[in-house]
Amino acid sequence: MKSEGTERVWERSERAVPAAASGGLLRGLLHKVFGRRRRIFIHVRYQLRTAMVGTIGMGFLVGLMILILYRINVQNSRELLEVAPFLKDSLAVRDRNQLLMMLAGGLVFVAGVFLVEILESHKTAGVIHNVQRRLEEVRSGRFNARVRLRKHDNFPELAESFNDMISVIRARTEGDLATLGRMASLAADMLREESRGNREGLRQIAQTLRQSLDDARRHKSELLQP
Secondary structure, three states: OHHHHHHHHHHHHHHHHHHHHHHHHHHHHHHHHHOOOOOOOOOHHHHHHHHHHHHHHHHHHHHHHHHHHHHHHHHHHHHHHHHOHHHHHHHHHHHHHHHHHHHHHHHHHHHHHHHHHHHHHHHHHHHHHHHHHHHHHHHOOOOOOOOOOOOOOOOHHHHHHHHHHHHHHHHHHHHHHHHHHHHHHHHHHHHHHHHHOOHHHHHHHHHHHHHHHHHHHHHHHHHHOO
8 A cells, every 4th residue: 555655656756847848848848938028918009010010011921922932833733744644633732732831831930920019019018018107106206116127128228228317317316305304404594593683694695695596496497408
């Protein structure tokens, strides 16, 4: 009884190892093709439209090539029939089989083109989706948003421009915070001088605070200029 149970456990483990290996291989392949994303379709309408345009164009060229090859085969068969009319049936079968093989090969090729177009458009749709999500974060006031693309994504310069923009916004925000901190310190000094009755010191601090406010207003107005 013990040996039979051990054998069953051993058989289950042997079946589980290939399954785990195949699952790991599939996950590795998906990670290599799609990176951190696991969905083939990020923007369905855009990806399908792009794939259909490329597939229709390639399908037209493949169909034209099949037509030319078929006409060549038919012409060769006619020339052979003039020499050997008894080969009529066999040549008809050969031409039909060749046409079917070319059509099947063309369909497989066009399907491959469609799949490649879907995967290639995924590299662009994923970037747009990523940037859109980061823009929503910025709109909600989160200035720590960063665009991180996969290794083979298209338009890496778009991510670099976005991240540079966020760095500039953060730097300006930090500068504004420093300015506000200085103003708060000047306001505290004004209250202290007022409590001491030092009108001259209060006037000097007020002038400094006014100058800081004018500088901040001028800086913000420069940002709004076209």
